[in-house]
Amino acid sequence: MFEARLLQGSLLKKVMEALKELLNEAAWDCSDAGIQLQAMDNSHVSLVSLNLRAEGFDKYRCDRNLSMGMNLGSMSKILKCASNEDIITIKAQDNADTVTFVFESPDQDKVSDYEMKLMNLDQEHLGIPETDYACTIRLPSSEFARICRDLSQFGESMVISCTKEGVRFSATGDIGTGNIKLAQSAKVDKEEEAVVIEMQEPVSLTFACRYLNSFTKATSLSKSVQLSMSPEVPLVVEYKIEDIGHVRYYLAPKIED
Amino acid sequence: KECQSAIHKYFSSV
Numbered sequence: 001m002f003e004a005r006l007l008q009g010s011l012l013k014k015v016m017e018a019l020k021e022l023l024n025e026a027a028w029d030c031s032d033a034g035i036q037l038q039a040m041d042n043s044h045v046s047l048v049s050l051n052l053r054a055e056g057f058d059k060y061r062c063d064r065n066l067s068m069g070m071n072l073g074s075m076s077k078i079l080k081c082a083s084n085e086d087i088i089t090i091k092a093q094d095n096a097d098t099v100t101f102v103f104e105s106p107d108q109d110k111v112s113d114y115e116m117k118l119m120n121l122d123q124e125h126l127g128i129p130e131t132d133y134a135c136t137i138r139l140p141s142s143e144f145a146r147i148c149r150d151l152s153q154f155g156e157s158m159v160i161s162c163t164k165e166g167v168r169f170s171a172t173g174d175i176g177t178g179n180i181k182l183a184q185s186a187k188v189d190k191e192e193e194a195v196v197i198e199m200q201e202p203v204s205l206t207f208a209c210r211y212l213n214s215f216t217k218a219t220s221l222s223k224s225v226q227l228s229m230s231p232e233v234p235l236v237v238e239y240k241i242e243d244i245g246h247v248r249y250y251l252a253p254k255i256e257d
Numbered sequence: 258k259e260c261q262s263a264i265h266k267y268f269s270s271v
Binding site: 040044045046047124125126127128129157206208233234250251252253254255256257 | 258259260261262263264265266267268269270271
């Protein structure tokens, strides 16, 4: 059987919010190392990769590798029934066709369980090559969410340019042009508030704002976000999930035709 | 004109 108990159930609620705008359904692949999920959005422009390590769970048991196809809309409805303080347990029998979510209130005076049907998803798996990125930018996640929200008003594409001076986000459209320049933080007193840029070589790429805005639904998971860029390869937007894992979004760039 | 590329172009199915 499979059973994973997470004391900080709110993390799973936030993970759902981070996935459900982009993906309608996905396979949750469970092994003794933990839970992994990889899926493309419907338009195959972006890819989401989630990793939750077994060590991050209060209790984790996976007798046999298990892939659970789930409708994320339904799963989101179920997780909305959990309070932020609840302990959440996911469990399933081997080769089961349902999964059960158990929500325990902190003082155990209320225990809820929800059983959901699983789906048969023949999802193809993509190989993501290890890449030594030309630029990596770490910035406050709220700052990145604000930039995406503000600039997407000006155009459906955003140009992200990284040089040794700093990183510039730009968008242009009918109403005009917006540019936001972030300099590398001088002193890094509060780690999570800092803007840290590592540049091997300058990079400038164009991306669709609507996907960037979908990615920022993960903002509540982490105080900082890391962007990784190299010429002509997808952007990586990574949010750490406490000490249990991460969610990574890959976005294919827009290219000159 | 910019056109949106697909993620398949960069990552191959395994």
